[in-house]
Each structure stands twice: as structure tokens, then as C-alpha cells.
Amino acid sequence: MYSFEFEKPSTIADAVAALGAEDAQALGGGQTLIPTLKQRLAAPSALISLSGIAEMKGVCVNDDGSVSVGGATTHATVASEAAGSYPALAALAGQIGDPAVRNRGTIGGSIANNDPAACYPAGVLGSGATIITNTREIAADDFFEGMFSTALDEGEIITSVRFPVPQAASYQKFLQPASRFALVGVYLARFADGVRVAVTGASEDGVFRWTEAEQALTKEFRPDALMDLRINPANMIGDLHGSKDYRAHLVGVMTKRAVQACV
Amino acid sequence: MTQVSMTVNGKSVSGDVEGRTLLSSFLRDHLSLTGTHVGCDTAQCGACVVHVNGEAVKSCNMLALEADGADVGTIEGQANPDGSLNVIQQAFQDHHGLQCGFCTPGMVMSAAALLKENPRPTEAEIRKYLEGNLCRCTGYHNIVKAIMAASGQDAGKIAAE
Amino acid sequence: MPKDSGIGASSKRREDVRFLTGAGNYTDDINVHGQAYVHFLRSDIAHGRIKSIDTSAAETMPGVVKVFTGKDFEGVGGMPCGWEVTDKHGAPMQEPPHPILAQGKVRHVGDPIAAVVADSLEQARDAAEAIELDIEELPAVLDMKAAAQEGATLVHDDLKNNICYDWQLGEADDAKVNEVFANAAHVTTLDLVNNRLVANPMEPRVAVAEYNRGTEDYTLYTTSQNPHVIRLLMCAFVLGLPEHKVRVVAPDVGGGFGTKIFHYAEEAFCTFAAKACGRPVKWTASRSEAFMSDAQGRDHVSTIELALDADNNFIGLRTNTYANLGAYLSTFSSSVPTWLHGTLMAGNYKTPVIQVNVKAMFTNTVPVDAYRGAGRPEATFQLERVVDKAARELGVDPIALRRQNFITQFPYDTPVALTYDTGDYNGTMDKLEVAADLAGFAARRTESEAKGKLRGLGINCYIEACGIAPSNIVGMLGARAGLYDAATVRVNATGSISVMVGAHSHGQGHETAFPQVVADMIGIDESMVEIVHGDTSKIPFGMGTYGSRSLAVCGSAMVKATEKVIEKAKKIAAHLLEASEADIELKDGQFSVAGTDKSVAWGDVTLTAYVPHNYPLEVEPGLEETAFYDPANFTFPAGAYACEVEVDPETGQVTIEKFTAADDFGNIINPMIVDGQVHGGIGQGIGQALLENCAYDENGQLLSASFMDYAMPRADDVPFYEVDHSSQTPCTHNPLGVKGCGEAGAIGSPPAVVNAVLDALNSGGKSVDHIDMPVSPSRVWAAMNS
Structure with a gap:
């Protein structure tokens, strides 16, 4: 790792101020960032840890029934604390990495990084969640801008994420056997006014909504509704672990299984 | 350099570290607690698992300064107060749950975390929980058996010899 | 009844205490x-x-x-x-x-x-x-066949081409081999790749x-x-x-695993x-x-042909292999595709005519050398895949076809330079059939099908040559080292013993198993014997630990040195007991005069050796002996494995539902440790078969350059394994009758897994001849949908 300063503010305001320094970078749980730093692929002047900010931690149910998750909340906390209020999201959090990673990794860190094979982007986009930062609210549909790219500005901090709770939802993850990220992960959420399907792991553009499937399932919520739908393999990731065709196929299978899990 | 202080295996310790000093380095290089091992640089192998405030974490994937003020437990602090092996350690020996010993500290620390939250895990739950701990020697058979035994289950019956 | 100490006891490992408490010294x-x-x-x-x-x-x-x-x-x-x-x-x-x-x-x-x-x-x-x-x-030289062509870019400018050697073993007369194949009733041919692996201790x-x-x-x-x-x-x-x-x-x-x-x-x-x-x-x-x-492992591209007569007897075998050596010759790299691979192509079968051809290639990749099994897994994979394919083509039971062609008379001279001293392949297969409950497979398949899964059964037999030796023969074959080993047994005055051994323990449990042997020979408690290893300043000499050789070779040296110690101790005991040396018996740590109640304890004799007041004049004081041991032959562990898989037809995902190993390791010193060695080998073999793939892109960039892309087997990728080591034909030429067990699992399991997957797919109505390892979901799905 290159040398950097470390700060651990206890308020959002202090964190924002610290991030104002040139080349300062926010540190969530560090489960992706620290390996990146070890490879010397990044050279921040300072890491501003968000783990000491109490107001950014925890899961709560809002008056309108939506669930808010603090940006510095670990996956393990979401897996346990959201189990009653939003079980599909809790289940997703419980499938990220491994237990030790889940004790450190945070939702804010994960979605700010927007790894194309990460689980949370599918859950956030599939739920139609709202990302709340120190300056504004961003709809999930506007937040994810392609592989490792988001709508966040320099120094902007995800303070929480607000999830509307669907009638039914399911995350189906097919493991990349080495990293255990998603080779393909599908998050399906059924709301009164329609179905949302978000896919991670599969596309070179990062997480995306499979709108054809959403339309078909909104019309008719059963596995067979997907029968004639095919994802175009052209934009899929093809690598050591699976061809483009295979990933396109898996999107269909995982979506079908998500429907089955919801009915 | 910044001073970091924490409790490690019940003892207060402190030292001067850089921002980039990893918790694993602090334990190994500053405190000479070399039982915590580093087997990879991508947070996958789990040889470095320790407990921070009671939770299993990968110490090579956490900055030492993040553990300032924390209560840290390592493999060196796992034995019974009289120095004898604790229940998990003893089960690993009884069931040959280790060979080269390099992954073992992380395995024991993960097993302890598992049994704390789930005192009688099934075989499948143990295997799933060990997702973040790689072992290249045992084929996992005797590790899973040892953890079942440590939780008071008849490992012999479940894993036929 | 299992013994509770000495040879044959599952003594708990003494080294574990330091590893379990963070007190190891790496x-x-x-x-x-x-x-x-x-x-x-x-x-x-x-x-x-x-x-x-x-x-x-x-x-x-x-x-x-x-x-x-x-x-x-x-x-x-x-x-x-x-x-x-x-x-x-x-x-x-x-x-x-x-x-x-x-x-x-x-x-x-x-x-x-x-x-x-x-x-x-x-x-x-x-x-x-x-x-x-x-x-x-x-330009990067990567494809081995292209690298062998004239005019290919040279990895080493001073060499005439990229071929390190073009080697052959077995029948040298091409015409004779061609004739066997021309007269065959059936020929089965298979092209296959043995995937490159990273040992990753x-x-x-x-x-x-x-x-x-x-x-x-x-x-x-x-x-x-x-x-x-x-x-x-x-x-x-x-x-x-x-x-x-x-x-x-x-x-x-x-x-270590070789690397x-x-x-x-x-x-x-x-x-x-x-x-x-x-x-x-x-x-x-x-x-x-x-x-x-780190030197990597495997990476062979082969074509294998098996000729059978009208009665399904194997009559000829021919293989052509390109073996990747990487960019440089690592320490033992050249021996792996040749003497550790070609010599194993007879397997467990009495095939009379065998020709093995190997071109070893330089490429712009990390050097390749021995990895757990080293050549033997590559040989076994080729042979057992082609036998399995032949059974399917001929519509015969794969176990019956194997049994029909088993070697049953020992010693047996293979056409590829080895002499198998002993074995009982039918007996081991009998053990497998029971341990794996093969009779219940059909019912298990029905259960799987009810869940929408395809179930397959894969059988594999293996033979391996361990404890590579003797030195004069391997010297003739090109080895630049001897392959003996050494041990010093140092008895202290109070009777405790330090044994300095040339073998190195890095997971194998020598510190526990070796004392079991010495303690058993003398009749003292195991805790009185300690093993010293891993330091050139403390040990006479040693060739180390690999090729499942430690007990068969170094253990034999230790037995010989212990015998010398006992012989000298008997002289001292005879003096103390005023009896003839020939009448002295050693049992349970007591020297006694045959037919009398006169005896003297081990500790009294050892003390006398160092305080030689009442002492035979012709005997030197002290009690320490060294022995070097050069084996007369390899040892030949063999086994039969069965793997049952389920395949998810929608995703191609393979899960191992049941894995059974029946091995013949000859005599066993510590059954617990031997079982553990087999478990670990199977884990690595399943890794090779389903997960691990060291891959380079077309520019020679390593694609699987970390655990993020190189899939190591995890606890939930594997099942509990059934192991049966009751088939025991002791090695005929070493004092303990032991054969070695470290590599068996890694040799025996990959073909069993792949055979099982193909059985599953074919049972589901797909006609799939082969899938290269790792048999990943993507590859299975592609094979099912091609």
C-alpha cells in the first residue's frame, strides 16, 4: 500500500469536511478497497473511515413502511436486523462474501463501488430504493451508471438507503466459484403496481433492469411468463467462469427461480 | 505515525502505527502474535481471522487504526486459563482437523464465532459458514467433523469413517 | 480392536498443540x-x-x-x-x-x-x-502444438526449437503398434486436456x-x-x-503439495x-x-487410443502428449511428464502393447513442475477416461470391463518399465462396491430424478508408483540425485530418543507417526521418542518429502537405524544379564534372557551405554546409530474410487453427493493420519475436476491470478468422504511393508468425478463423450446444449 493518513470522524459533517482534502477517499468496511490498496491500484492521500459515525448505522422501519439502512451498516447487521422487515434484502446481505467479510463490509461501500458482480446493486435497483447522501436523494434508477461508476460526486457520502418493501421479493444468486461474487444474480421485487427485475454479475455495463421480464411478469406473475424471453448475449460478460451465452441463459433461469420463490 | 491502543486477549496494548498498517501486521510484527497468519491478499483465505469486539473479521483486511479501542481476540488467547486446549481446539486435535496448521488459527476463530451464534449447527451450516476459510490439506472432512464434535454432536455418526 | 499406541494406532498428533495455540514457527x-x-x-x-x-x-x-x-x-x-x-x-x-x-x-x-x-x-x-x-x-508462445511447429517464435533464442525433448516409452516399433490397432475389434480414441493447476499451499x-x-x-x-x-x-x-x-x-x-x-x-x-x-x-x-x-502443475494435452479385441480385452494403448514445461526448467520438471507419467500408463491393466509419446514444450508461462501426484494423475486421467469411454461405446459395465483386464499375477512386469511387486485390484474393487453401496445407486438415481436432477456414478482405478528409487536405476534414467533417505536414532542416557530424519513434515504428521514405529520396535511409550527434521545442521542428510516417499524410504532408514540401536543395546543387556547375546529378547521395553525371569529395563541399558562402568569392553560407549536406505523398487499403492454427482440440468451445476475411496496402502502406521491424507487428496482432486483452472489469455497474461479467479475448493464444495483402507497387500521390499498414501486421493479422484458427470449426462439422454476439466457449470451447460 502507498502511504496515507487515516481519520475516523464521528459525524457526517466532519467526514464531509475531511473528504474535502485532495485525494481523500471514504473508507466503508474496506473489504474491496483494502485489497485494491494492497495491489497499489489506488493512492489516496487519506482514508476517511465512516465506521465511527453512529447516525449512519442500523436498520429501521419508517412510518410509511419503508426500510432505511444506514450507509455504514454492515452486511451482517442487515442480514439479522432486516430479517423481519425486509426478508429478501436480509437474505441478500447474508449471501455477500463470507461471515468475516459481512462483519466489516457495508451497504454504502458496496453500492458506491458498484462492482458489476456485487449483490447489493441488484437489491437496491430491484427494490427501486432511494440512495440518500449528505446532499441529496438519488433514485436507484439514476444512481448506477455502469461498471464501477455511480452518480455520486467527489466527496459525497451515502448516509442511508431507503427501500420500499415489496409484496414479495427474492434474490437468486449463482456463484462465481472463485470469488463467490455473483456469476449472475437476479433480484426480483413484486409491488402492487408492477414487478422489478434487476440483474447483477452478467452485464459489461454493470447492474441493469430486465425490462422485458418486468413487463411480462407484471402482466402475469408466474414462471411460464418468462418462457419466450431471451437476454441478448452480446452485452453479457464472457470470461473464464462463463461464456456470454451461458450468462444470458442463467439470467433466465435465476429470474424464473426468483418468481418461483415468490409464488 | 499514530498511536493505537486496544485490548488483545484481555491485555491492554498500544503501539505507533502508520495509517496503512493492517491489524494483522500490528498483531504479528508489533505484538509478535504470529499465530495469526496471512495467506492471501484478497480477503479470501481466512488464515488471518481474529475476533474484534466478539465478531470474526479478516485482520489482513482491516486497518489497525480501525481497531483502536477494540477488544481483539486471537488464537493465542483461545486456550483454557490453565493452558489446556479449549473445546474447539481439542476437537480439532481429536478429529485430526488440521494438517500443516497454517489455516488452523483462522479455522478455530471462525468455528468459535459460528458456535457462538449457532451452538448446534448442521453439517450444511458449518460448510456454508466456512466459506471464507480455505484449507488445502484436509479436504475439510475432519474440520467439519471437529466442529460438529465441539458442538456436542456425534461427529462419527454423521461422517461415517 | 484398534490399537491405542504403536504401529497401527490412531495416535493423536502431538504437533497439533502448537498449531492450535498459535505457537507454530513458520x-x-x-x-x-x-x-x-x-x-x-x-x-x-x-x-x-x-x-x-x-x-x-x-x-x-x-x-x-x-x-x-x-x-x-x-x-x-x-x-x-x-x-x-x-x-x-x-x-x-x-x-x-x-x-x-x-x-x-x-x-x-x-x-x-x-x-x-x-x-x-x-x-x-x-x-x-x-x-x-x-x-x-x-509475441507470446502459448499454444503447445503451434510452438512445436517449425518457424515458431522461440522462447529461448539459443535453442533449435521450443521442444525440450521428444520422448518415448514402451513399444518403439510403430509398425507393431499400428498392427495391434489395425487388428483390433474396437478402438476408442479420446482427446483431452489435463488442466494447469496452482498448488496454492x-x-x-x-x-x-x-x-x-x-x-x-x-x-x-x-x-x-x-x-x-x-x-x-x-x-x-x-x-x-x-x-x-x-x-x-x-x-x-x-x-507443500510439490511446489x-x-x-x-x-x-x-x-x-x-x-x-x-x-x-x-x-x-x-x-x-x-x-x-x-510458484511452479505450477499438470497442463498436458493428449490423445489416447485404446485397442480392444472382440472379447473386450485391452490389446494396445497409444498416447501422444504435449506437456507444458513453461518458460524454464524447474527443478524436477523434466521427470514429471516422462518417468512419473509414461511409466504409469499400464495402470491396473494387463495391456500387452503400450506406446507413450511425450513432447515437452517451452512456452511463455510460469514454469510447470510436480504437483501432488506429479505425472501420475495425468496418466490415470487419460487411461481411466478412455476405459470409461470404451465401456460406454461397447455398452458394457465399466466395473466389469476393468475387472476383466486387471493384472492379477504379481510380480508383474509392465510394458512401460515398472515391476509391480504386489496388489489385489479385484479385492480392492470388492471393498469399494460395498463401501460405496453401489447396489443402492439405482434407487439414489431415482430419488435424484424425482428432484429434477441427473445423477451419475463414476468409477476410477489407479495405480501409483511412490518412493521413487532405487538410485542406480533413476541415475540411469537421468536423475541427477540419489533417491535414498537417512535417519539417525540418538538414544539419550535416560532412554528417551531423538530421531533425526531426512523427511520433512509439513502436514503429514511425521512427528507423531514416526515415533509410533520406533516406540513399537522397542516397546516404550511414544512420548519418549521425538522427531527432529527440517534443519541441515541437525540431520545427517535427507532427500525430503514428496512422491509419498517419507515412510517408505525415510521410515525404512529409521527402522534400520533403530535395528542397529537395538542390536547394540542387546549386547549391553547381555553383559548386564551375564547371558549370551543370542538369548536376549526385547519386549515392552525390557531385555530378558529367553526362558528365564532375568531382565533389565530399556532405561538401565541406555544409562549403562552412557555411564559404562559395568560394560562390555568390545562395545563403544554411547547409543546412536545412523542408517541410509535406498529402496529396491518403487512402492505401488492402488485403489478404486467411486463418485456420485448430481447435475442440475438447467444450470449445469455439478454437486458431489457421495465419494468413496478404497485404497491399498499396504501396512498402515496411523490410520487416522492416512485417512486424513486421502481426504485432502480427494479435496484437491475434486478441485481439479470441478473448479481449478490456471488460465492465460492470448497474450500470456495470467487470467486466474488470485483467489478471486482461481477457484479453490471450499468446505461447501465437497461432501464427507467414505474411505476404506482394509485392502492391504504389504509392500514386499521395505521393512514396514508400507506403500505411501499422500498423493492417492489427488490421483484417483479427478477421473471418478468426470466419469460421474458424463454418466449423469448420458443417463439424461445426452450423448456427451467428454468435457475438459474443470467441469464447470458453463462447460456442462454448453456440452448439454451443443
Whole structure:
């Protein structure tokens, strides 16, 4: 790792101020960032840890029934604390990495990084969640801008994420056997006014909504509704672990299984 | 350099570290607690698992300064107060749950975390929980058996010899 | 009844206590006062010509002690290869130089170009970034068949081509082989790939070297399976140092699996630099570095043909293999595709005519050498896949076809240079059929089908040759080393014993199992015997641990030394008991005079040896004996494995539902440890079959360069294994009758897994002949939908 300063503010305001320094970078749980730093692929002047900010931690149910998750909340906390209020999201959090990673990794860190094979982007986009930062609210549909790219500005901090709770939802993850990220992960959420399907792991553009499937399932919520739908393999990731065709196929299978899990 | 202080295996310790000093380095290089091992640089192998405030974490994937003020437990602090092996350690020996010993500290620390939250895990739950701990020697058979035994289950019956 | 101590007892491992309490002493735990750290600047391209290296800026960076490049090693030897293979035309293999730091060219991603020694590792890394390189990129040589063509880009400019050797074993007369195939009632042919693997012991390699300018002694601490071999190679062939001035210590080592046999450039570098820098020098590999600097394994591309007569007897076998050696010859690389591979092509079968052809290729990839099984898994995979395919083509039961062709008479001379001393392949298969409940398979398949899954059963038989020897024969075959081993049994005055052994324990449990033998021979408690290993200053000599040789070879030396000790002790006892030496019996730690109640205890005799007041004049005081043991032959463990898988037809995902191993290891010293060795081997074999894939892209970039892309088997990838070791035909030529068990699981399991997957797919109505390993979901799905 290159040398950097470390700060651990206890308020959002202090964190924002610290991030104002040139080349300062926010540190969530560090489960992706620290390996990146070890490879010397990044050279921040300072890491501003968000783990000491109490107001950014925890899961709560809002008056309108939506669930808010603090940006510095670990996956393990979401897996346990959201189990009653939003079980599909809790289940997703419980499938990220491994237990030790889940004790450190945070939702804010994960979605700010927007790894194309990460689980949370599918859950956030599939739920139609709202990302709340120190300056504004961003709809999930506007937040994810392609592989490792988001709508966040320099120094902007995800303070929480607000999830509307669907009638039914399911995350189906097919493991990349080495990293255990998603080779393909599908998050399906059924709301009164329609179905949302978000896919991670599969596309070179990062997480995306499979709108054809959403339309078909909104019309008719059963596995067979997907029968004639095919994802175009052209934009899929093809690598050591699976061809483009295979990933396109898996999107269909995982979506079908998500429907089955919801009915 | 910044001073970091924490409790490690019940003892207060402190030292001067850089921002980039990893918790694993602090334990190994500053405190000479070399039982915590580093087997990879991508947070996958789990040889470095320790407990921070009671939770299993990968110490090579956490900055030492993040553990300032924390209560840290390592493999060196796992034995019974009289120095004898604790229940998990003893089960690993009884069931040959280790060979080269390099992954073992992380395995024991993960097993302890598992049994704390789930005192009688099934075989499948143990295997799933060990997702973040790689072992290249045992084929996992005797590790899973040892953890079942440590939780008071008849490992012999479940894993036929 | 299982025994509770001595030979045959599942004694708990004494080494476990230190490993379980964090008190192990691994090489990276060793820090020497004043040590500096080295960082290697490694090539990020697969093939290139070095035009210039400018280290001037790096040399002035903070903390830098010294910067080294290939120029600093021009007068120094390169990394040696320990086995000279002679090709089929009688010519020696092409043997290019392998410098410690690149000279002239870089030949694989990870090839070390320069080394920076600095006060801290981060300073060394900072300075390495300041080294200016001008390297002209050259086309990467990757595809072995293309590399063998005339006019192909050369990995080594001074060689005539990229073929290290073109080797043959077995029937040399092509016409005769052709005739066998022409007259066959059926010929089964299969093209297959044995995937390249990375051994990945959980402990990355480490070297710490120091030089004492007062005594001119060097000490090297290193992660090695064989410290004496490292000392010999480094002193005699690389650095030209006197062996008696160099101590090599391999302390606790966190797994080896073959990849820590070899003498590596980093070890020689640290030893050299410790003197050049006037400071101890430490190197610790990161896992990423291990992926591009540890010798890798396997990587064969083969075509195998099996000829059968009208009664389904095997009448001929021919294989053609391209074996990837990578960019340089690693220590034992040349022996792996030849004498450790071709010689195993008879397998368990009495095939009368066999021809094995191997072209070993240089490519712009990390060097390839022995990995758990080393050649034997590659041979077994070819043979057992083609036998399985033949059974399917002929519509016969795969077990029956194997049984029909088993060797049943021993000793048996194979057409590929080995003599199997003993075995009972039908007996072992009988054990498998019961242990695996093969009778219940049909019902289990029905259950799986009810869940929408395809279930398959895969059978595999293997034979392996362990404890490679004797030295005079391997010398004729090109080995540049002897393959004996040594042990010293040092009895202390109070009767406790230190046994200095040349074998090295890095997970195998020697510290527990070896004392069981010595204690059993004398009749004393195991706790009175301690094993000392891993330090050239403490042990007479040793060839180390690999090839499942430790107990068969070093254990035999230990038995011989113990016999000498007992013989001398009997002389002393005879004197004390005023009896004839011939009448002295040793049992349960008591020397007694046959037919009388006169006896003297072990401890009294040992004390007398060191306090020789009442002592036979013709006997020297003291009680310490050394023995070297050179085996008369290999040992031949064999086994039969069964794997049951479920395949998800929608995703191609394979899960191992049941895995059973029946092995014949001859006599067994510690059943618990032997079972553990087999479990571990099966785990690695399942890894090769389903998960692991060391892949390069078309430019020679390593695609699987970390655990993020190289899939290691995890606890939830594997089931509990059933193992049965009750089939025991003792080795006929070593004193313990043991055969070796370390590699069996890794040899026997990959074909069983792949055979099972193909059985599943074919049972589901798909006609699939073969899927290359790793049999990933993507590949299974593609095969089902092609």
C-alpha cells in the first residue's frame, strides 16, 4: 500500500469536511478497497473511515413502511436486523462474501463501488430504493451508471438507503466459484403496481433492469411468463467462469427461480 | 505515525502505527502474535481471522487504526486459563482437523464465532459458514467433523469413517 | 480392536498443540535482527527483450540498501534442473539457462527482472516503481502444438526449437503398434486436456537469509519440503558455496503439495544478497506473487487410443502428449511428464502393447513442475477416461470391463518399465462396491430424478508408483540425485530418543507417526521418542518429502537405524544379564534372557551405554546409530474410487453427493493420519475436476491470478468422504511393508468425478463423450446444449 493518513470522524459533517482534502477517499468496511490498496491500484492521500459515525448505522422501519439502512451498516447487521422487515434484502446481505467479510463490509461501500458482480446493486435497483447522501436523494434508477461508476460526486457520502418493501421479493444468486461474487444474480421485487427485475454479475455495463421480464411478469406473475424471453448475449460478460451465452441463459433461469420463490 | 491502543486477549496494548498498517501486521510484527497468519491478499483465505469486539473479521483486511479501542481476540488467547486446549481446539486435535496448521488459527476463530451464534449447527451450516476459510490439506472432512464434535454432536455418526 | 499406541494406532498428533495455540514457527514468523526486505520487480508481459534497465533513480530512494539486476548475477550459476531426460533419438533434452534475475529476455509474466533491498518492504516497493524499464514486447508462445511447429517464435533464442525433448516409452516399433490397432475389434480414441493447476499451499513461500562475516556462515530459513536438496543445489550449482558453510532450515511449513520441493531463485537471491548487502534479507511472497512465481502443475494435452479385441480385452494403448514445461526448467520438471507419467500408463491393466509419446514444450508461462501426484494423475486421467469411454461405446459395465483386464499375477512386469511387486485390484474393487453401496445407486438415481436432477456414478482405478528409487536405476534414467533417505536414532542416557530424519513434515504428521514405529520396535511409550527434521545442521542428510516417499524410504532408514540401536543395546543387556547375546529378547521395553525371569529395563541399558562402568569392553560407549536406505523398487499403492454427482440440468451445476475411496496402502502406521491424507487428496482432486483452472489469455497474461479467479475448493464444495483402507497387500521390499498414501486421493479422484458427470449426462439422454476439466457449470451447460 502507498502511504496515507487515516481519520475516523464521528459525524457526517466532519467526514464531509475531511473528504474535502485532495485525494481523500471514504473508507466503508474496506473489504474491496483494502485489497485494491494492497495491489497499489489506488493512492489516496487519506482514508476517511465512516465506521465511527453512529447516525449512519442500523436498520429501521419508517412510518410509511419503508426500510432505511444506514450507509455504514454492515452486511451482517442487515442480514439479522432486516430479517423481519425486509426478508429478501436480509437474505441478500447474508449471501455477500463470507461471515468475516459481512462483519466489516457495508451497504454504502458496496453500492458506491458498484462492482458489476456485487449483490447489493441488484437489491437496491430491484427494490427501486432511494440512495440518500449528505446532499441529496438519488433514485436507484439514476444512481448506477455502469461498471464501477455511480452518480455520486467527489466527496459525497451515502448516509442511508431507503427501500420500499415489496409484496414479495427474492434474490437468486449463482456463484462465481472463485470469488463467490455473483456469476449472475437476479433480484426480483413484486409491488402492487408492477414487478422489478434487476440483474447483477452478467452485464459489461454493470447492474441493469430486465425490462422485458418486468413487463411480462407484471402482466402475469408466474414462471411460464418468462418462457419466450431471451437476454441478448452480446452485452453479457464472457470470461473464464462463463461464456456470454451461458450468462444470458442463467439470467433466465435465476429470474424464473426468483418468481418461483415468490409464488 | 499514530498511536493505537486496544485490548488483545484481555491485555491492554498500544503501539505507533502508520495509517496503512493492517491489524494483522500490528498483531504479528508489533505484538509478535504470529499465530495469526496471512495467506492471501484478497480477503479470501481466512488464515488471518481474529475476533474484534466478539465478531470474526479478516485482520489482513482491516486497518489497525480501525481497531483502536477494540477488544481483539486471537488464537493465542483461545486456550483454557490453565493452558489446556479449549473445546474447539481439542476437537480439532481429536478429529485430526488440521494438517500443516497454517489455516488452523483462522479455522478455530471462525468455528468459535459460528458456535457462538449457532451452538448446534448442521453439517450444511458449518460448510456454508466456512466459506471464507480455505484449507488445502484436509479436504475439510475432519474440520467439519471437529466442529460438529465441539458442538456436542456425534461427529462419527454423521461422517461415517 | 484398534490399537491405542504403536504401529497401527490412531495416535493423536502431538504437533497439533502448537498449531492450535498459535505457537507454530513458520518461516514468516522468523525475523532476524537488522533484516532488510526484498521486493522483486517482475515482468508484466509474457515475452520481451530487455533493452535497458535504469536503476539509478531507485538507488537513491529512501531506505534503499541495494538494487540488483541480472547483471549482478552474470558470474553466478542459474537455477538447475535435477533430471536430464534423453529423447527418443538418444539426444539429451534441451536445457536453457534459468538465471536468478532475467538476463536478455523476460519469458513469463512474473519473471523477476530486478530486486530492491530496502529497510522496509514498502520502501522496496516504492523504489521498484522508480526503476525504468525498456522492454521490447515479443509475441507470446502459448499454444503447445503451434510452438512445436517449425518457424515458431522461440522462447529461448539459443535453442533449435521450443521442444525440450521428444520422448518415448514402451513399444518403439510403430509398425507393431499400428498392427495391434489395425487388428483390433474396437478402438476408442479420446482427446483431452489435463488442466494447469496452482498448488496454492495456504502458506505462501518465504525466504530469510543471513550471513555471518565473522564465521563466513550462511543460514537460510525457507519454506521447503527438502532443506538438504535446497542446500545441495544452491551451493553446488547456483552460488558455488561450500556446503559446510551453509545451513538451511525449513521450520514449520504450511503445506507443500510439490511446489515447495523446488529450488527457487528467491532462495538463492536472499542468500546471495545477505552477504552482498551485509544485512539479513527477507522475502515473503504475497499470494498474487505466488500465482506467478510458484511452479505450477499438470497442463498436458493428449490423445489416447485404446485397442480392444472382440472379447473386450485391452490389446494396445497409444498416447501422444504435449506437456507444458513453461518458460524454464524447474527443478524436477523434466521427470514429471516422462518417468512419473509414461511409466504409469499400464495402470491396473494387463495391456500387452503400450506406446507413450511425450513432447515437452517451452512456452511463455510460469514454469510447470510436480504437483501432488506429479505425472501420475495425468496418466490415470487419460487411461481411466478412455476405459470409461470404451465401456460406454461397447455398452458394457465399466466395473466389469476393468475387472476383466486387471493384472492379477504379481510380480508383474509392465510394458512401460515398472515391476509391480504386489496388489489385489479385484479385492480392492470388492471393498469399494460395498463401501460405496453401489447396489443402492439405482434407487439414489431415482430419488435424484424425482428432484429434477441427473445423477451419475463414476468409477476410477489407479495405480501409483511412490518412493521413487532405487538410485542406480533413476541415475540411469537421468536423475541427477540419489533417491535414498537417512535417519539417525540418538538414544539419550535416560532412554528417551531423538530421531533425526531426512523427511520433512509439513502436514503429514511425521512427528507423531514416526515415533509410533520406533516406540513399537522397542516397546516404550511414544512420548519418549521425538522427531527432529527440517534443519541441515541437525540431520545427517535427507532427500525430503514428496512422491509419498517419507515412510517408505525415510521410515525404512529409521527402522534400520533403530535395528542397529537395538542390536547394540542387546549386547549391553547381555553383559548386564551375564547371558549370551543370542538369548536376549526385547519386549515392552525390557531385555530378558529367553526362558528365564532375568531382565533389565530399556532405561538401565541406555544409562549403562552412557555411564559404562559395568560394560562390555568390545562395545563403544554411547547409543546412536545412523542408517541410509535406498529402496529396491518403487512402492505401488492402488485403489478404486467411486463418485456420485448430481447435475442440475438447467444450470449445469455439478454437486458431489457421495465419494468413496478404497485404497491399498499396504501396512498402515496411523490410520487416522492416512485417512486424513486421502481426504485432502480427494479435496484437491475434486478441485481439479470441478473448479481449478490456471488460465492465460492470448497474450500470456495470467487470467486466474488470485483467489478471486482461481477457484479453490471450499468446505461447501465437497461432501464427507467414505474411505476404506482394509485392502492391504504389504509392500514386499521395505521393512514396514508400507506403500505411501499422500498423493492417492489427488490421483484417483479427478477421473471418478468426470466419469460421474458424463454418466449423469448420458443417463439424461445426452450423448456427451467428454468435457475438459474443470467441469464447470458453463462447460456442462454448453456440452448439454451443443
